[in-house]
Amino acid sequence: MTVLAVSSVSKLFPGVRALDQASFDLQAGSIHALLGENGAGKSTLIKILTGVYTPEAGTLMVDGQTRKFATPRDALLAGISAVHQERNLISYFSAAENIMLESLPNARGMINFKQMHEQAAHWLESLNVGIDPRTPVSKLSVAQMQLVEIAKALAQQAHILLLDEPTASLTPHETTHLFELLRQLRDNGTALVFVSHKLEEVFELCDRVTVLRDGKNACQSQPLAELDRQQLVKLMIGREEQIPERPDTGRHSNDNPDSPALDVRNVDTLSGHRDISFSLKKGEILGLYGLVGSGRSEFAKALIGLDTITRGEIRLDSIPATIKDVRTALAQYRMGYVSEDRKSEGLILEHSITSNIAITIWDDLKNSLRLLGNRRETAAAQPHAQRLQVRTPSLQQQVGNLSGGNQQKVSVAKWLAARASVLIIDEPTVGIDINTKNYLHELIWQLASEGTAILLISSDMPEMTLLADRILIMNDFKLTGEVANTRDYESVSQAIMSTIHQQDTTLEQH
């Protein structure tokens, strides 16, 4: 049964035709993949279906009736709920308040807090995440916020559920649970739309597929079984996928094994890390893996001075370092951090692409009169934007107007520009399409082969096994093991998972 039919929808932004007569239809009891490169128009389509944007042309039919949504509320009333690509939680509200925001249980105008917490806990439990519903959202990690956002959408109990890259910052562990739940919903007759750049997930979960390219249909509501990976990629990018050759020949020839670029010794932090020790050599890519909530990003932040180190020592180039803020980290020790939270920590959405890329090097760009004009800034930023294929009508475009993946490229590009000698990269490819992901991986290799020491935090297991030389496992704010990367996905991911689980069982025995 067709519950949602979208026909010939168009949407224009200044300088961009985001959607150009796009169509698809959605069946009850089906999970429909919506695919396309960064900037193809996926999120724009989702926003039209949820009343955030009004299309210039085209029609929407919900349950056989033509609908026009003026506000997100209209869409909700028609039974459509969504998880948007960008986080939209109210940070000083609790997780429960956010989840139940649209339907707060109340009696005579007073909110029933007990009931609210119970209901919110129910939705969080269904996702198998251990988040206390009373926690303020500002205390949650990016992945936890994503899970709260999913729980919020589930709480609407809508019969049409749109998911725009819901798994972008989740590890396979959380993803597995999410998928179980989504299949359950499907079997109960819910119609789902699933947007992702991870094709393995798409093949695992979805039954039909619509691909967008430059806002147009490259294919429309096709059974997924008819297509293989190669064909899908070809539909998305318009040509065959290029698999990058890992150019790691000679990458370790010039490094000096005796002098680590970053040496962490018995470090405790205020946020709760205990006895963290490892060393990172020049030209090495060291992976740091752990489940959501294990404290990976928090540790990265402690390294660059955003959290207090209560014990232990950090050495950079064998010199003991006290880093009190990011400025010291960058200016004095040439250490940089690519944040996993591009919206609030990585980018200045109101400012141009060039300003966002050049921000880390403004001081170096001054001319002999110590002045810095737009022309110099653009000249410095342009090669980086081009290298990462930032898709935009102009480099002066506000970053907030870019598609999610393109924003991510900018937030990585600014750290490529910074030329740090130690670079901590936290979830670099969240929301980035397959093609650019390959380029980005090549860039990371290249940086390492030029001598940059890289600490890579990634929930994306294939990415981890592709890039890292060694993988440290973090569990509950402690390092619990190290896995040598043999580049064999199956064995490495199993080794990682068993290291994590081993810890879990020992913990339970206590």
Place this chain on the structure above:
Amino acid sequence: MTSHTTTPTEASRFRPFAFLTSNITGLVLLIALLATFYSMYATGFTSKFNLYTMGRVMAIDIVIGFAMMVVLVTGGLNLAVGAIGVAAAMFGGWAMESLGLHWGFGALLALAFGGVLGAINGLATVKTGVHSFVITLATMSVYFGAMIVLTEAEAFRALPKDFTVIGKTRYYGFVSALLPIALATGAILLVLFRYTALGRKIKAAGANPRAAELSGIAVGNTVVFCHCLSGVLAALAGLMLTARNGAALPSMAGHVGQDWLLPSFLAPVLGGTLLTGGTLSVVGTALGAILVSVITTGLLLMKFADFWLNLFLGLILLAAVLLDRVRSVYAARRQQMQVD
């Protein structure tokens, strides 16, 4: 169309900041329209003397607007603009008259004093984490009160002639010598915000402090700098007003400097500086101040009383804010209609 490769030529064709230029053309048109209206209906509007006195008011209003603008860009406010302006001018008057210092030296001291008062606001904001609204609300009373206590509310009327003559000089019979001072200040600010790394850091810190900090910008320092700069600019406006009056008067900006509040907000807001921080327009602020002083002068010539003026300026501030909303909604609609 979207494109992978981005070249500078494309960049110059596409202008996302067109709304700012339209804001500026709008102001210029409005000023021209009003000036035409007044020259027909307000007798004496185009007389050389009126143009000269209007120029003096304009120059001071421009600098007052700048003093607020440089704090608005951080996402903060400086309610103490007037209090600092008067306190610094009184300090300058004391240095020139009681200490007998050269007027240039006295003026420099006054600017530095304004800078210190501003920096105190900035430091208090950064160290306590309290919004600058509250901090400057408090320091406004503190600065003004301390000034009254120390000067015993006495004016400095015997200022050096070389100083007060600046307020009386006119070029070609109708251009006040204060105007070039305001324009030069504007030029310096324009360079600061458009052509220096510091200016860019200030805007970044104002728009998203967290992201700026994580990009290696010392956000606290930029806030202190902006408050300090605001103090210097307020002091400059105070000195200009003193030169115009020929004396440093404790009452020259009203009680606790409140007479400056409305003009200080009007100029930047009319000129397109966002109250949320991160975006500012130096030219727009100057034009906003020019618009306000043209309106005021004309109304005074048409014999409207002071309270009418305040009512009117308050309404303009409201209208400016509303217009901004209407404009963005209208722009969105028009964009949609073009497609059909």
